[in-house]
Amino acid sequence: xxxxxxxxxxxxxxxxxxxxxxxxxxxxxxxxxxVNFAAGAYLVWGMYFTYLxxxxxxxxxxxxxxxxAMTMIIFGFATFxxxxxxxxxxxxxxFILVTVGLSFLLQNLIEVFFDPTPRTVPSSIKLSSLQIxxxxxxxxxxxAFAAMLVLVLFVNLLLNKTLFGRAMKATSESxxxxxxxxxxxxxxxxxxxxxxxxxxxxxxxxxxxxYYVTATSGKIFSTVPLxxxxxxxxxxxxxALIGGLLVGVVEAVVGSQLSPxxxxxxxxxxxxxxVYLKPKGLFGKGxxxx
Amino acid sequence: MRKYKLLxxxxxxxxxxxxxxxxxxxxVKGNYIISIFVSCxxxxxLGSAWNIIGGYGAQISWCHSAFVTIGAYSNFILSVNxxxxxxxxxxxGMLISFIFATIIGHGTFKLRGAYFSIATIAFAESLRIxxxxxxxxTKGAAxxxxxxxxxxxxxxxxxxxIPFYYIxxxxxxxxxxxxxxFTKSKTGHYLGAIKGNEDAAESLGIEAFKVKLTAxxxxxxxxxxxxxxxxxxxxxxAPSSTxxxxxxIKIGVxxxxxxxxxxxxxxxxxxxxxxxxEIASKLLGQxxxxxxxxxxxxxxxxxxxPEGVVSLFKRKSKKDDVVGxxxxxxxxxxxxxxxxxxxNG
Numbered sequence: 135x136x137x138x139x140x141x142x143x144x145x146x147x148x149x150x151x152x153x154x155x156x157x158x159x160x161x162x163x164x165x166x167x168x169v170n171f172a173a174g175a176y177l178v179w180g181m182y183f184t185y186l187x188x189x190x191x192x193x194x195x196x197x198x199x200x201x202x203a204m205t206m207i208i209f210g211f212a213t214f215x216x217x218x219x220x221x222x223x224x225x226x227x228x229f230i231l232v233t234v235g236l237s238f239l240l241q242n243l244i245e246v247f248f249d250p251t252p253r254t255v256p257s258s259i260k261l262s263s264l265q266i267x268x269x270x271x272x273x274x275x276x277x278a279f280a281a282m283l284v285l286v287l288f289v290n291l292l293l294n295k296t297l298f299g300r301a302m303k304a305t306s307e308s309x310x311x312x313x314x315x316x317x318x319x320x321x322x323x324x325x326x327x328x329x330x331x332x333x334x335x336x337x338x339x340x341x342x343x344x345y346y347v348t349a350t351s352g353k354i355f356s357t358v359p360l361x362x363x364x365x366x367x368x369x370x371x372x373x374a375l376i377g378g379l380l381v382g383v384v385e386a387v388v389g390s391q392l393s394p395x396x397x398x399x400x401x402x403x404x405x406x407x408x409v410y411l412k413p414k415g416l417f418g419k420g421x422x423x424x
Numbered sequence: 425m426r427k428y429k430l431l432x433x434x435x436x437x438x439x440x441x442x443x444x445x446x447x448x449x450x451x452v453k454g455n456y457i458i459s460i461f462v463s464c465x466x467x468x469x470l471g472s473a474w475n476i477i478g479g480y481g482a483q484i485s486w487c488h489s490a491f492v493t494i495g496a497y498s499n500f501i502l503s504v505n506x507x508x509x510x511x512x513x514x515x516x517g518m519l520i521s522f523i524f525a526t527i528i529g530h531g532t533f534k535l536r537g538a539y540f541s542i543a544t545i546a547f548a549e550s551l552r553i554x555x556x557x558x559x560x561x562t563k564g565a566a567x568x569x570x571x572x573x574x575x576x577x578x579x580x581x582x583x584x585x586i587p588f589y590y591i592x593x594x595x596x597x598x599x600x601x602x603x604x605x606f607t608k609s610k611t612g613h614y615l616g617a618i619k620g621n622e623d624a625a626e627s628l629g630i631e632a633f634k635v636k637l638t639a640x641x642x643x644x645x646x647x648x649x650x651x652x653x654x655x656x657x658x659x660x661x662a663p664s665s666t667x668x669x670x671x672x673i674k675i676g677v678x679x680x681x682x683x684x685x686x687x688x689x690x691x692x693x694x695x696x697x698x699x700x701x702e703i704a705s706k707l708l709g710q711x712x713x714x715x716x717x718x719x720x721x722x723x724x725x726x727x728x729x730p731e732g733v734v735s736l737f738k739r740k741s742k743k744d745d746v747v748g749x750x751x752x753x754x755x756x757x758x759x760x761x762x763x764x765x766x767x768n769g
Contacts, residue, residue: 169538171545220727230484230541231680231726238673239719246713357549360542368537395557402550409539410531 140269141390142383147272149382150279151337155359156366156374157286158333164369165306165326166222168229172237173334174356178244180206180338181347188255195255195342196277202339203332210331213240214324222323237356244349252346260343278340285333286375293371302326306369354398358385361405367415376416380404445593449586458585464698465592466654469599471678471690473646476603478676479685480612481639482619487528487544489671490551491521491644495651496661500568501561509578510652517648524551525644529637536622545669552667567662580656588657595653596691599646604687606642615639619685647675673718674701681725683734692733697721 155173162170183205187198217236221228262273293299304312305322313319337355345351362381366373381401388400408416449458470488477483498517502508528547532540555562562568575582582588606612614635617625626632655661665671674697682693705714729735 167537169542171538171541217723217727224730227482227484228726228730230538231676232723234484234486234541234673235719235722235726237719238669239716239723242713242716242719246708246716357545361546364539364542393557395553399550399553399557402546405546406527406531406543409535409543413531413535413539 141386145383145386147275149379150282153375153378154282154337156362156378158330160374162330171233174352175237175240176334177338177355178352180335184339185347206332206335210328214327252348255342257343274343367417370417373417464694468691468694469596469650470675474675475679476643477640484541485544486672487548488675490548491647492651493667495648496655499652510580518645521644521648525641529640533636552663555663683732689734
């Protein structure tokens, strides 16, 4: 029983990172109707930017959040203009091909720029944990979880309380009508994509105390958040949040009960079952057209 | 109806092309060049199989490496442990691929958009993990070798690559013929209608779900057959190389570079892309550099030439003109709106 509850806690905290990337994917999808397959690759770039800024400044990873966020914004803007913008209105499968291509390009660019040696961003709290009863909670994971909650809250405020948020919602409802109403939909798309990318990059920063900085660290983060957002219901922020936590828990519980290797297989099985029984996801309205 | 002419220019050209392909091993010296030709032929077949669902059906699959893996592993496990000929184990691989394709398709083809693509990525990833985990049967991450015990057609082991060249060539021709027949069949036409406009197709009584599922099953079965032969050709298979995203992308890019949804596309794509990758990996190194090309090519093709290299050779058809016209009209309306906005402002 102890193992079960402990793995539940671990899973929830690990799910926080999936949820953060998932919310980023959801914002992009909600506004542009594009599933960003490259989120995992942006996470890896986030890890490397953290590493580079650490090399320059020597600061703790958490203090680098503004710098890394700024870098991700510029990076996201450049990649958006170069690759996503040209296919925005082509529809069909173009965006799947472009974002998958982008994911492959970005991931392998890392291997070209950096040698495959794993790097680390030192952190004094790497191994510290909170003890609650007999259960322990890793501090870096807890911080990542809290940061995720803050960022999701921030997006919620942005969407619901600001004029720009309303413009985003209008664009998501109907880009044609939004344009008629004088909303600059191109700018909305750009900003939505940049927010999504920045979330993935910050997720990369938040996991640097836990993972080696290598090009392959992002592998699990490129598939699991996609499944999480579909589980929760594409285009639904609450769904992405809960979906992320759910896959984290499933991964940890399957991992602790059967074998750590089989965690992702458990997620895939859950994914296929949910898509089969409830195709629109747990909270989604579903997507009728591509 | 137009009368079918046996001696049309197209048919003569095809016969000449096949004849040229058949004599290439007699002219070209050196096993290395032959091996690249074999890779081209195998990837032309893989790309053609991918094209059934990815091109004609416009459902982007990233799990074709998993079907290659299923074909290759059923071949290797049965031949290494029980000495069964690859030709006899092929139906088993086909059956397993069929079952998995059905499971994936059943869940996701009722929906549209990216669901199918996400499910395929997840499936390939899970299969790779499962192969690594159940290592009693599959030898895990270390992979399986087939040891050479003399040339034998029934075991698919040969001293050099020339027999494989002919096997791959015959396989490609067979697959192209079957796909050609498929595109002319009722299901093939349905698939085209769904690609064009799924709502319209459904309102005409086409069961989009079933048609897409059939296409995916067909594509999976072909891929597992090619996978079995590809495995024998490589003589060594491991989950990291046969069941990765890399291979799935390679298969997809072959079809996309050549021209999605055309018969010639994957073949032309393979003969351009595979040598290109070969040169790139010589120049830039095995990992990173050459694989970067997959992504780069994918982006460039989709942005600048969505119809692939094939579209360079095609005379402008009526359909293209219509598309061009619509784009022009759209552009004009947009500009018109812009002008109006300016006036108002």
